[in-house]
Amino acid sequence: MRTPQLTDEERRLLKDYKANAPHKLVVKKAEALLLLSRDVAPEIVAEFVDREPSTLHDWVIDWHQQRMASLYTGHAGNLNRSFLTEGQREAVTVVLSQPPGDEYLPAQFWDVPKLDHWLSTTFNIEYASNSSYHFLLRMAGLSFHKPEKFDRRRADEKAIDLRVKEIREELTGPLAEENTLVFAADEVRIDQEAVVRKAWYKKNTKTVFKVDRKTASQSFIGFLNQNTGDCTTLRLDWQNSTTILEAVQMLVGLNPGKKIVIVWDNASWHKNKLIQAELASGQSLQDVHLINFPPYAPDHNPIEHVWNDAKNAISNVQRDVFDSTVAAFEAHIGSRVFDYKI
Known part of the structure; x- marks a missing residue:
């Protein structure tokens, strides 16, 4: 040879x-x-x-x-x-x-x-x-996997990075003030068709498991405290101007005597006339300051990591009652401190 x-x-x-x-x-x-x-x-x-x-x-x-x-x-x-x-x-x-x-x-x-x-x-x-x-x-070093989703209306990355840098500079003062709390906020919804597909039981036998087959969902708004890492999660009946205003007012009530800075995205209910009027009235939101992330850039909002953590935790267990799923979602978030920063 x-x-x-x-x-x-x-x-x-x-x-x-x-x-x-x-x-x-x-x-x-x-x-x-x-x-x-x-x-x-x-x-x-x-x-x-x-x-x-x-x-x-x-x-x-x-x-x-x-x-x-x-x-x-x-x-x-x-x-x-x-x-x-x-x-x-x-x-x-x-x-x-x-x-x-x-x-x-x-x-x-x-x-x-x-x-x-x-x-x-x-x-x-x-x-x-x-x-x-x-x-x-x-x-050539490529792999077949699911790409991340980015809105076509997303701004240029340099413009986004510049805006995020400006937000961080703007938060430098409030984060250092003892009487001010800074929150990264966003909404999320979890869905479930409460069906158990598999269960462990003796081989060569059959079992019956009674479940509620109705599809259910629950919306939340979360406020991730940039000072402490705690996340306040509030249930929402719906995501609209009224429920978001009520949630912000509730956050103020949970933190009496504190100035509050909220950084969130540009959803219409975050910039609507109802909230703007309440801010201008000098009443329930007189100590609240709102900052908006760059449009269509959810990857810069640290609370997205909180949602992912909680969803991953509850997805590993199939529950027959949706209320149990909601409770597990809230419990996972409420029992942890999240070191995700803007």
Whole structure:
């Protein structure tokens, strides 16, 4: 068997495929070629990669004919069918690390149709199986996962960062004042169809579990104290101007004699005429100052982390009564201190 001769660059790439290739066949080929290039006996290499010596012989022949492209011969999805050269593969990796183009979404949203279009127009290459495209996407360091949601009306990131910086500077004084409390606030709603789908009971028997199958929901407003980390959670009958005003008035009542700063988003019920009139009246909200986060930037509101923590906690247990879910949500938040800051 002819010993495969490797350049330094080929050796580096084979080591990378050996460590990171998502398919076992590619890993085994890379391992075999590296070992054979060091004159390790073919019988030992064959045993190591769990292949017959004759298979190694074919791999070496393919290597001398196709070099790096030979790693994909026989690979699921038939990646070698269009014979991407190593230079083309490097170009693909570079391109996949960049936005697909002005007409597309950002780079992290590459998908098979976009990659297919780019390969066919650039290299006149088209694969028969999606797995070949998936392989290229993974080898370029991309992964298939759910993206975060951002509103199309969201402002430029630099403008958002500047506004958040201004808010932090504005809060420097109030946070240091003994008589002032600063809260990050927001609303949330939890929903549940109270159905138990599975339960632990004796094998080969049946059981009946009576539940309320009606869909239910409950809205809350939360005020995360930036001084202490405590979160005050109040139930809302609905999210509208009247209920939000009542919730702010209740927060004032829970903190008598304190000046209160609330930082929240730009929801209409946070800036409505009802609240503005109460602020101007100098009565129940005379010691309340409201600050708005940048529009459509909920990721900068620390109370979102509180909601996520609580939702994750209650999602692990299926309760047959929705009131129990609501109580568990409130209990989780009320029993903890959250170190989430603006």
